[in-house]
Amino acid sequence: MDLWQLLLTLAVAGSSDAFSGSEATPAFLVRASQSLQILYPVLETNSSGNPKFTKCRSPELETFSCHWTDGANHSLQSPGSVQMFYIRRDIQEWKECPDYVSAGENSCYFNSSYTSVWTPYCIKLTSNGGIVDHKCFSVEDIVQPDPPVGLNWTLLNISLTEIHADILVKWEPPPNTDVKMGWIILEYELHYKELNETQWKMMDPLMVTSVPMYSLRLDKEYEVRVRTRQRNTEKYGKFSEVLLITFPQMNPSACEEDFQFPWFLIIIFGILGLAVTLFLLIFSKQQRKEN
Numbered sequence: 702m703d704l705w706q707l708l709l710t711l712a713v714a715g716s717s718d719a720f721s722g723s724e725a726t727p728a729f730l731v732r733a734s735q736s737l738q739i740l741y742p743v744l745e746t747n748s749s750g751n752p753k754f755t756k757c758r759s760p761e762l763e764t765f766s767c768h769w770t771d772g773a774n775h776s777l778q779s780p781g782s783v784q785m786f787y788i789r790r791d792i793q794e795w796k797e798c799p800d801y802v803s804a805g806e807n808s809c810y811f812n813s814s815y816t817s818v819w820t821p822y823c824i825k826l827t828s829n830g831g832i833v834d835h836k837c838f839s840v841e842d843i844v845q846p847d848p849p850v851g852l853n854w855t856l857l858n859i860s861l862t863e864i865h866a867d868i869l870v871k872w873e874p875p876p877n878t879d880v881k882m883g884w885i886i887l888e889y890e891l892h893y894k895e896l897n898e899t900q901w902k903m904m905d906p907l908m909v910t911s912v913p914m915y916s917l918r919l920d921k922e923y924e925v926r927v928r929t930r931q932r933n934t935e936k937y938g939k940f941s942e943v944l945l946i947t948f949p950q951m952n953p954s955a956c957e958e959d960f961q962f963p964w965f966l967i968i969i970f971g972i973l974g975l976a977v978t979l980f981l982l983i984f985s986k987q988q989r990k991e992n
C-alpha cells in the first residue's frame with residue numbers, strides 16, 4: 702500500500718513538473734489529447750495501478766527520454782505489454798517508441814534523429830492495448846542539463862595577517878552540451894558552505910564558468926558545488942560533485958601564536974596595570990590616613 706502511494710505521488714508530482722511548459726501546445730495536439738480522454742474515459746478515471754509517466758528530460762536539447770512507473774500490477778503484466786507511442790506536428794501519425802533500451806527500464810529514448818526542437822510532441826502509454834497515460838510537451842521545455850564537471854580552485858591571494866584568502870573556483874560545462882556553438886546557453890548556480898555547516902549558501906546565477914570567492918578563512922574547510930540550467934528557464938539539473946577546499950597549513954603553530962600572542966600580552970598587561978593602579982590607590986589612601 703505504501704509503495705503504491707509513493708509511486709502514485711511520484712507519478713503525479715513528476716508529470717505535473719516535467720510538463721509544466723505545455724501551455725503552448727498547438728490546436729491539433731489539444732484535439733489529440735482531448736480525443737484520448739473521450740476515447741478512454743474509464744481508463745482515465747481509474748488508472749490507479751497503471752503505469753504513469755514520471756518524467757521527460759532533455760539534457761542538451763539534442764536528445765530526450767521519457768520514463769514511467771512500473772504500475773502496481775507488476776506480476777500480472779507480461780513484459781512488453783506496456784508500449785509508448787508518440788506523435789508530433791510534422792509526422793501527424795502515432796509511432797512507437799524508437800528505443801526502449803538506451804535510457805534504462807521503463808523508458809523511451811529519442812536520439813537526435815528523433816528529436817526535433819520547437820516541435821510539440823504528444824506521447825501516450827498503453828498497457829495491454831488501453832491508454833493509461835498521455836502527455837504533451839516541447840523539447841525546449843524539458844531541458845535539464847547534466848552537472849558541470851572538472852570543478853577546481855586556485856588561490857588568488859592571502860591576506861597579510863594570514864587569516865583570510867581569496868580563491869577562484871572554476872568548472873566546465875556538462876560535456877554533452879554544445880555550448881560553443883551557442884546551441885544552448887547555460888547559466889550556473891554555485892553553492893558553498895563551511896564543511897561543518899548544514900545549510901548551503903548560494904550565489905546569484907552566473908553566465909561564466911569561474912567565480913572568485915573572497916575572504917575565506919585559512920583555518921576552515923569549505924565545500925562548493927555547482928549546477929546549471931538553460932538560460933531563462935526554471936529547472937536546474939543535478940549538482941556537480943562537491944569540491945572540498947582545504948588550505949595547506951602554512952605554519953600552523955607560528956600562525957596561531959602570531960595571532961594569539963598580542964591578545965595574551967594585552968590581557969596580561971591589562972591585569973597587571975589594573976593591579977598596580979588598585980595597589981597605588983589603596984597605598985595612597987592608607988598613607989593619607991596615616992598622615
Ligand SMILES: *[C@@H]1O[C@H](CO)[C@@H](O)[C@H](O)[C@H]1NC(C)=O
Pocket residue numbers: 746747748749
Ligand atoms: C479502480 O480499480 C480498483 C481496482 O481495480 C477498484 O478497487 C476501485 O474501486 C476502482 N475505482 C473506481 C473509482 O472505479
Ligand SMILES: *[C@@H]1O[C@H](CO)[C@@H](O)[C@H](O)[C@H]1NC(C)=O
Pocket residue numbers: 749750751773774777
Ligand atoms: C490487477 O490485475 C487484476 C487481474 O488481472 C485485475 O483484476 C485488477 O483490476 C488489476 N488491478 C489494477 C490496480 O490494475
Ligand SMILES: *[C@@H]1O[C@H](CO)[C@@H](O)[C@H](O)[C@H]1NC(C)=O
Pocket residue numbers: 799800812813814815
Ligand atoms: C537513431 O536511432 C536509429 C535507430 O533506432 C538509428 O538508425 C539512427 O542512426 C540513430 N541516429 C543517431 C543520430 O544516432
Ligand SMILES: *[C@@H]1O[C@H](CO)[C@@H](O)[C@H](O)[C@H]1NC(C)=O
Pocket residue numbers: 851852853854
Ligand atoms: C585541481 O587542480 C590541481 C592542480 O592543477 C590538480 O592537481 C588537482 O588534481 C585538481 N583537482 C581536481 C578535483 O580536478
Ligand SMILES: *[C@@H]1O[C@H](CO)[C@@H](O)[C@H](O)[C@H]1NC(C)=O
Pocket residue numbers: 857858859860861
Ligand atoms: C592581496 O590582498 C591585499 C589585502 O588583503 C591587497 O592589498 C592586495 O592588493 C592583494 N593582492 C593581490 C595580488 O590581489
Ligand SMILES: *[C@@H]1O[C@H](CO)[C@@H](O)[C@H](O)[C@H]1NC(C)=O
Pocket residue numbers: 896897921922
Ligand atoms: C566540525 O565540528 C566539530 C564539532 O562540532 C569539530 O570537532 C571539528 O573540528 C569541526 N571541523 C571543522 C573543519 O571545523
